[in-house]
Amino acid sequence: MLTGERRQGLVLISPTLLYSLLLLAAPLVMVVTFSFWTQNYLELDTTLTLDNYREAWSKPIYRTLLLRSLKISLIVTVVTVTLAFPIAYYLSFHVKHRKALWLFLITVPFWTSYLLRVFLWKVILGYNGVLNTALTGMGIIDQPLTFLLYNANAVVLTLAHAWAPFAILPIFVALEKIDRSLLEAAEDLGDGPVRRFFRITLPLAMPGVVASTLIVLIPTIGDFITPKLVGGTDGLMIANMIQIQFGKANNAPLGAALAISSMLIVASISAVIFFAGKRFGGKVK
Amino acid sequence: MATPSPKPIIDLTGITKNFGSFQALKGIDATIYEGEFFSLLGPSGCGKTTLLRMIAGFETPTDGSIVIAGQDMEGVPANRRPTNMVFQSYAIFPHLSVAENVGYGLKTRKMPKAEITREVEQSLKMVDLGGLGDRAAHELSGGQRQRVALARALVMKPKVVLLDEPLSALDKKLRDQMQVELRQLQQKLGITFILVTHDQEEALTMSDRIAVMFEGRIAQLASPEELYRRPVDKRVASFIGVMNFLDAKASGRMNGHLALDIPALGSIELPTAQIPEGMDIQNLDSIGIRPEMLTILFDGSEPTEQVARGQVTGTAYYGDMTYYSVRLPGHTADVTISMRNTAGRSIVPPGSEVPVGWGADSIVLFQ
Amino acid sequence: MNSVRKGLSPKWLVFYAVAYMVFLYAPVILLPMFAFNDATIISFPLTGFTTQWFDVLWKTEALHGAVRNSLVVGVTSAVLSTILGACAARAAARYRFPAKRGIMSFIMLPLVLPEIIVAVALLVLLIQLGMPLSLATVVLGHVLICTPFAIAILNSAFQGLDQSLEEASYDLGESRWGTFRRVVLPLVMPGIVSSLLITFTISLDEFIIAFFLTGTEVTLPVYIWSQLRFPAKLPSVMALGTILLTLSVLLLILAEWFRRRSARKQGIEASATGGFA
Numbered sequence: 001m002l003t004g005e006r007r008q009g010l011v012l013i014s015p016t017l018l019y020s021l022l023l024l025a026a027p028l029v030m031v032v033t034f035s036f037w038t039q040n041y042l043e044l045d046t047t048l049t050l051d052n053y054r055e056a057w058s059k060p061i062y063r064t065l066l067l068r069s070l071k072i073s074l075i076v077t078v079v080t081v082t083l084a085f086p087i088a089y090y091l092s093f094h095v096k097h098r099k100a101l102w103l104f105l106i107t108v109p110f111w112t113s114y115l116l117r118v119f120l121w122k123v124i125l126g127y128n129g130v131l132n133t134a135l136t137g138m139g140i141i142d143q144p145l146t147f148l149l150y151n152a153n154a155v156v157l158t159l160a161h162a163w164a165p166f167a168i169l170p171i172f173v174a175l176e177k178i179d180r181s182l183l184e185a186a187e188d189l190g191d192g193p194v195r196r197f198f199r200i201t202l203p204l205a206m207p208g209v210v211a212s213t214l215i216v217l218i219p220t221i222g223d224f225i226t227p228k229l230v231g232g233t234d235g236l237m238i239a240n241m242i243q244i245q246f247g248k249a250n251n252a253p254l255g256a257a258l259a260i261s262s263m264l265i266v267a268s269i270s271a272v273i274f275f276a277g278k279r280f281g282g283k284v285k
Numbered sequence: 286m287a288t289p290s291p292k293p294i295i296d297l298t299g300i301t302k303n304f305g306s307f308q309a310l311k312g313i314d315a316t317i318y319e320g321e322f323f324s325l326l327g328p329s330g331c332g333k334t335t336l337l338r339m340i341a342g343f344e345t346p347t348d349g350s351i352v353i354a355g356q357d358m359e360g361v362p363a364n365r366r367p368t369n370m371v372f373q374s375y376a377i378f379p380h381l382s383v384a385e386n387v388g389y390g391l392k393t394r395k396m397p398k399a400e401i402t403r404e405v406e407q408s409l410k411m412v413d414l415g416g417l418g419d420r421a422a423h424e425l426s427g428g429q430r431q432r433v434a435l436a437r438a439l440v441m442k443p444k445v446v447l448l449d450e451p452l453s454a455l456d457k458k459l460r461d462q463m464q465v466e467l468r469q470l471q472q473k474l475g476i477t478f479i480l481v482t483h484d485q486e487e488a489l490t491m492s493d494r495i496a497v498m499f500e501g502r503i504a505q506l507a508s509p510e511e512l513y514r515r516p517v518d519k520r521v522a523s524f525i526g527v528m529n530f531l532d533a534k535a536s537g538r539m540n541g542h543l544a545l546d547i548p549a550l551g552s553i554e555l556p557t558a559q560i561p562e563g564m565d566i567q568n569l570d571s572i573g574i575r576p577e578m579l580t581i582l583f584d585g586s587e588p589t590e591q592v593a594r595g596q597v598t599g600t601a602y603y604g605d606m607t608y609y610s611v612r613l614p615g616h617t618a619d620v621t622i623s624m625r626n627t628a629g630r631s632i633v634p635p636g637s638e639v640p641v642g643w644g645a646d647s648i649v650l651f652q
Numbered sequence: 653m654n655s656v657r658k659g660l661s662p663k664w665l666v667f668y669a670v671a672y673m674v675f676l677y678a679p680v681i682l683l684p685m686f687a688f689n690d691a692t693i694i695s696f697p698l699t700g701f702t703t704q705w706f707d708v709l710w711k712t713e714a715l716h717g718a719v720r721n722s723l724v725v726g727v728t729s730a731v732l733s734t735i736l737g738a739c740a741a742r743a744a745a746r747y748r749f750p751a752k753r754g755i756m757s758f759i760m761l762p763l764v765l766p767e768i769i770v771a772v773a774l775l776v777l778l779i780q781l782g783m784p785l786s787l788a789t790v791v792l793g794h795v796l797i798c799t800p801f802a803i804a805i806l807n808s809a810f811q812g813l814d815q816s817l818e819e820a821s822y823d824l825g826e827s828r829w830g831t832f833r834r835v836v837l838p839l840v841m842p843g844i845v846s847s848l849l850i851t852f853t854i855s856l857d858e859f860i861i862a863f864f865l866t867g868t869e870v871t872l873p874v875y876i877w878s879q880l881r882f883p884a885k886l887p888s889v890m891a892l893g894t895i896l897l898t899l900s901v902l903l904l905i906l907a908e909w910f911r912r913r914s915a916r917k918q919g920i921e922a923s924a925t926g927g928f929a
Binding site for chain 1: 736742744772773795860877880896
């Protein structure tokens with residue numbers, strides 16, 4: 001039986017829940033269903049089949065794209081989180097006043113149009129780009145560097161930039177929550193700065209590190225703008241193929257199967273990271 | 286002390302409250318009288334706050350009835366009850382000034398503006414905050430917030446003021462001062478106050494009557510003096526003040542006296558009038574005696590009715606008082622004895638053998 | 653505190669922090685530089701100062717349509733997602749109900765779902781329902797991804813609302829509606845304004861969902877995407893980006909100011925991370 005309070009709570013949340021059910025749950029179910037159908041030119045064949053998955057997992061091009069997406073996403077995640085940690089640490093432990101200002105400054109670039117940000121990286125990294133012009137101007141190189149743009153490196157760099165604030169914030173929050181007297185206690189018990197960092201700070205910050213890892217990893221797999229603008233042919237990722245299947249190729253069922261396959265892979269990697277983080281972080285919530 | 290007037294203002298009958306499988310209140314019956322300062326006293330989780338919130342209308346009893354000023358409160362929501370509450374957190378509206386806080390309920394009643402201003406000013410004066418009406422809520426100190434909360438309740442001229450641990454957030458000095466002020470204000474206004482507290486000292490100093498609650502039941506409802514002198518059971522006795530418990534047995538009854546055998550103190554005879562009503566003396570297993578009812582006899586002390594011998598095992602110095610731990614023969618635990626530190630009286634060092642004086646009339650019997 | 657300072661050498665950390673900020677701001681700094689640069693090619697060295705690219709914006713009819721569309725989509729999405737977010741945040745802060753954690757995580761799911769998945773899933777559903785793609789379908793998608801942000805912002809506003817304040821209001825004779833109007837609303841108002849501003853900004857910048865779900869009428873980011881292919885259009889795109897960035901930053905400062913005011917009103921120390929913590 002529902003008491004008054006429980007009923008009121010459910011009534012109040014029902015509009016939001018209903019919206020999510022209709023426009024999130026239903027579409028997701030739809031995509032899953034789609035992935036078991038097939039496209040015959042303009043007709044949609046609704047007999048259930050695993051053909052799309054067979055194609056997605058066996059055709060070399062899809063396999064290559066899936067593996068490459070995964071590799072790039074993992075590299076992006078490691079790079080982004082590794083670069084973000086010292087910043088979060090600096091903010092939490094060394095910035096005394098103006099913490100909010102720093103956080104604000106970190107989030108400002110994130111509010112520039114995403115498209116333009118990616119495009120501007122192209123401007124920076126291009127053959128006649130900012131970096132090459134500057135380096136030749138200073139006489140450090142004679143010929144413009146060509147390995148900067150249109151490859152996986154450019155994709156990694158651009159994505160690491162795009163997701164920086166999302167990686168910094170969770171780690172910062174976790175570090176802020178650490179009771180500073182714990183660090184003094186560790187020192188009091190004979191730990192040096194390095195030992196203390198690895199025995200106290202890092203394990204206690206682990207929930208934040210795991211959160212930022214997942215926050216970066218999951219969405220980067222689904223990005224198709226960055227690969228398309230700065231990735232060249234070597235930098236294309238699975239999301240580009242999904243976009244093509246839903247667009248020009250007009251094969252939505254195959255696109256759905258590709259989308260679900262990549263989500264399944266990401267979900268299982270996320271689960272592994274989550275539980276590994278839990279073990280390393282100990283009983284910290 | 287004001288004698289409670291006989292006119293009931295609140296009648297609580299057979300009140301129970303279940304939260305799922307947990308029974309927070311297990312049948313509360315009590316009558317609270319007009320103009321009385323009534324306290325609900327008990328450890329946390331005893332149901333006292335639930336009971337208060339029920340009277341205010343924030344909780345509904347699972348069973349039983351609440352009658353306020355002759356009207357059954359079943360189905361009457363909190364905003365239509367003749368009660369007003371001072372919240373533990375004070376619940377001062379942070380976006381309103383002091384005057385707007387106090388006038389909040391009057392505005393709801395659609396009282397004319399000029400009248401509200403007058404009433405608010407009067408009520409603020411009553412709690413010594415005259416002229417502070419324009420202050421913002423966040424500019425107030427803890428004590429001031431408490432006064433605003435009180436003024437906001439009093440300005441509504443309720444039949445009953447409900448106070449939920451109103452002093453618990455204040456420091457000791459301020460708390461002592463507010464206890465006196467609250468009591469004086471209540472006596473001046475003659476309004477019924479119901480106070481919830483876990484602080485026995487607070488309840489004793491302020492109340493006309495106290496209901497001591499344990500685990501959803503009223504264990505004893507009596508005046509502070511009665512509670513202290515004649516606690517009905519060991520739980521009440523140890524919750525209110527300090528009580529020394531000693532094993533005892535009734536060895537017989539003769540011509541209006543009860544023969545009592547107390548291994549730690551000796552054998553005595555007690556007038557049967559001292560036996561609590563309804564107690565079967567066969568079940569009597571211990572007696573209680575307050576620390577101040579035991580005396581360490583110094584040279585030149587006034588002689589007492591009874592004397593036992595004990596050995597001091599420890600002392601704690603409190604400035605005006607010294608608390609002694611004393612081992613009595615045949616009693617494994619130590620008893621606590623409190624002695625006033627009068628001029629020229631030195632503290633007896635641990636290890637000393639001392640005579641301990643006591644009187645039969647200060648003994649409470651327990652089963 | 654000195655002992656903590658020894659943890660990692662602050663000097664290196666400061667150096668690192670500055671370098672990191674340069675990395676973060678590198679593309680953003682370029683935006684106004686090229687917007688005011690007197691050359692059609694986006695590359696160094698800069699040739700001279702001009703405002704002609706801004707003038708071009710005034711004369712481009714298609715852009716004006718896209719701006720109008722984006723404003724309509726942004727305002728509608730902001731209002732709807734803030735209402736939905738307020739319901740959820742209030743329910744989560746005030747009530748206990750069955751499967752609360754599950755329901756809340758489900759509603760917050762778009763926050764971690766790749767946008768392309770959300771976009772594709774909505775597209776499939778809309779096609780199956782036979783609904784034509786339009787600005788309305790973009791709004792549907794934007795509300796879905798904005799609501800979690802609205803909840804995150806409003807959560808702190810509603811959670812900071814001491815329940816005894818509402819009880820005090822009832823106790824003083826006020827009705828439910830009166831309590832909402834006189835106590836709850838004034839106290840959460842700054843949070844609501846801040847949520848409206850943030851969700852509007854998100855919708856204004858969102859590309860992927862708009863790209864998949866828009867019909868013949870395009871939003872601003874979709875328009876920009878179409879322009880990126882034409883090198884001649886790039887300088888005016890830079891000018892447009894500069895305007896957008898300025899606008900977003902202003903809105904953000906405004907939102908932050910409202911959020912702090914809300915926290916101060918309730919006597920709470922404003923946390924540096926806001927509702928996203």
